[in-house]
Amino acid sequence: MIHLLLADDQVEYRKGLAELLAMEPDLTIVGQAENGQRAITLTGQHQPDVILMDVRMPLCNGVEATRIIHQRYPWIRILVLSTFDEDDYICQSLQFGALGYLLKSTPVPQLTDAIRVVSQGCSQLGPTIAPKVFSQLNPITETQRRAIENVLSEREREVIQLLGKGKNNKEIAQTLHLSQGTVRNHISRILSGLELRDRTQAALWAQKYL
Amino acid sequence: MIHLLLADDQVEYRKGLAELLAMEPDLTIVGQAENGQRAITLTGQHQPDVILMDVRMPLCNGVEATRIIHQRYPWIRILVLSTFDEDDYICQSLQFGALGYLLKSTPVPQLTDAIRVVSQGCSQLGPTIAPKVFSQLNPITETQRRAIENVLSEREREVIQLLGKGKNNKEIAQTLHLSQGTVRNHISRILSGLELRDRTQAALWAQKYL
DNA sequence: CTGCCGTCATGACATCTGTCACGATCTTTG
DNA sequence: CAAAGATCGTGACAGATGTCATGACGGCAG
The missing domain is CATH 1.10.10.10 (Winged helix-like DNA-binding domain superfamily/Winged helix DNA-binding domain)
Structure with missing residues (x-):
């Protein structure tokens, strides 16, 4: 059973997503946060396996929350769910310890798959995200x-x-x-x-x- | 149905993997290559959806084969399966268009999941791989x-x-x-x-x- | 052994670089 | 208008940098 924490400031979206995810037999939602500060607090209380993290949130944004949570609880897997595929957000999140980055437009079946993949420690990036990240690498030719x-x-x-x-x-x-x-x-x-x-x-x- | 091409020079490993994967209802193996050259040829003939690519192969290694295939058929998804997690291999493969990088020690269920994920255009990296890649990014703080x-x-x-x-x-x-x-x-x-x-x-x- | 190569060193020279003081516009702000 | 700041420019100086010629030492292959 995978314990999930949702962090998103849009109430309707978060509740809707929670309902859909709760239908999966191997997923349980242990908490919902409406901003980054709450996400950090709830993470400490509930020790989820995976956090679905929005980027743009009041008080403390998702990137910063990712940094703090990953530093404090490195074993907790963070999957960033964002509306935007802005390069800065992507790179910073991943460097701060996020394991996955998907757009909110991702269909739910793909999202649940991603949660399972990430919960096992693998990284997953959305189709538009991956090329951006990989093109920034500098291997020795x-x-x-x-x-x-x-x-x-x-x-x-x-x-x-x-x-x-x-x-x-x-x-x-x-x-x-x-x-x-x-x-x-x-x-x-x-x-x-x-x-x-x-x-x-x-x-x-x-x-x-x- | 996902069409697969296997590229690996170790015959027993490749045949064994082929048998295991063929048991999945949504996977079909359309070809097996024993080196990079053959992988390129067979890709052209069979147009697979996903290629499982070994790195160390005679004639043309997996990294180079990845580069050529991705340049020629950008829509074909390449998942690198390697025994080693050497930084150079990882970075080069990903920059040359590979969407995934897993170690051969990955259990088969996880591997099949990865194949499905990659076939949809998402990237997937193994647990030891992801941190290496992401730590090389240079976002503006x-x-x-x-x-x-x-x-x-x-x-x-x-x-x-x-x-x-x-x-x-x-x-x-x-x-x-x-x-x-x-x-x-x-x-x-x-x-x-x-x-x-x-x-x-x-x-x-x-x-x-x- | 002898020549070749990498290493280390020095001195001399020309050029590049960084800093400072000073002054000239032009635009923005109070 | 006056003050402030960004921009551009000059001249002069000290120090850093790049090049070259030259020589010494040790190791290694023919």
């Missing part, structure tokens, strides 16, 4: 990996990593126990090897691909 | 957004965007039709406003949050 392995030496890789963290020559030299001159030589070779112009471009390259 | 809107002026925002692309002062000046001196003044104010030290840190900041 084979070309760039070869660039790192063939063009740069061991030392140079250490240097460019520090470069990617915004360190200047002095700091790099101290970290690696080198002279500043040596660091500058290394960077010089990195730049010509990767065909970049200056340390800023190298730093951006490092942040993107390392 | 409210703090940083306020930093941009309150601390930086319109012009300064234009400048820092170009900075984030690795431009030097000369290029920024030309792009915005300014003198180099003015650009340097703007950058100077950006650095103090965001409490950064030099253009490299500002560029990294821009790439992360803009």
Whole structure:
């Protein structure tokens, strides 16, 4: 039996959804919250398995509530249900610990499936959501990996990593126990090897691909 | 009825999985591929709804096959089934169009559920996979957004965007039709406003949050 | 052994970068 | 109108950065 908590400020929508979900034999609704603050309180009281969380709510929005609840009760699964597929909401919710993100327009059978999936610890994202999220990932492509392995030496890789963290020559030299001159030589070779112009471009390259 | 294609080089595993999946009333297996090349060919011939794709395969690995198939048939849903949860595989697969990523250790009932979910266009990621993916996202937090809107002026925002692309002062000046001196003044104010030290840190900041 | 390569280092030079002081517009606000 | 702020510009200075030539040391393959 999966224990559910609903968090949504639109009363009719929430009650309607509650009725529909209660018809499923393996779902029980243990609480309903009309804002983020209440959601946090009720979560502590009822310890649900899954929370259906709206984003736009008074007092404390769904994103912030997600962050707090996930920090306090990391084992509770949060499924965000939003009217909007705004990029910021999506990314923040997921980074704050939400496991799923679906639009409110999702048909109920799909929604109940999603609840079951999420309750087992799997993530589920809606059809329009998934591409947005995945396109933001930055994997190392084979070309760039070869660039790192063939063009740069061991030392140079250490240097460019520090470069990617915004360190200047002095700091790099101290970290690696080198002279500043040596660091500058290394960077010089990195730049010509990767065909970049200056340390800023190298730093951006490092942040993107390392 | 969901049409399935299995791609895996381990014969016993693939045949076993095929038998188990064939027992589901709403699943049909329309083809089995022993490597990436065959997977691409068979996809063209049988036009499955969902492909279960292994990562490590001879001739053409699952990641590359995913890329090619998704480019050619964007409507076909690909669910990656891997023994490993290596970050690179995950990120690349998802960016190349895979909708799901599960470990082979996933129990069959969960797997069939995932197939149904993915066949409807939703994404599903395994419990160990999801956190890895979501932690790589870089949403703008409210703090940083306020930093941009309150601390930086319109012009300064234009400048820092170009900075984030690795431009030097000369290029920024030309792009915005300014003198180099003015650009340097703007950058100077950006650095103090965001409490950064030099253009490299500002560029990294821009790439992360803009 | 000898040459090659990576590593580390130095000095010198030109250029780029960041800061400061100062002044000029122009628009907005009281 | 007057004050305030954003914008643009200049000149000057110190420091950071990129490049080059040069040399030393150690390891490794032929």
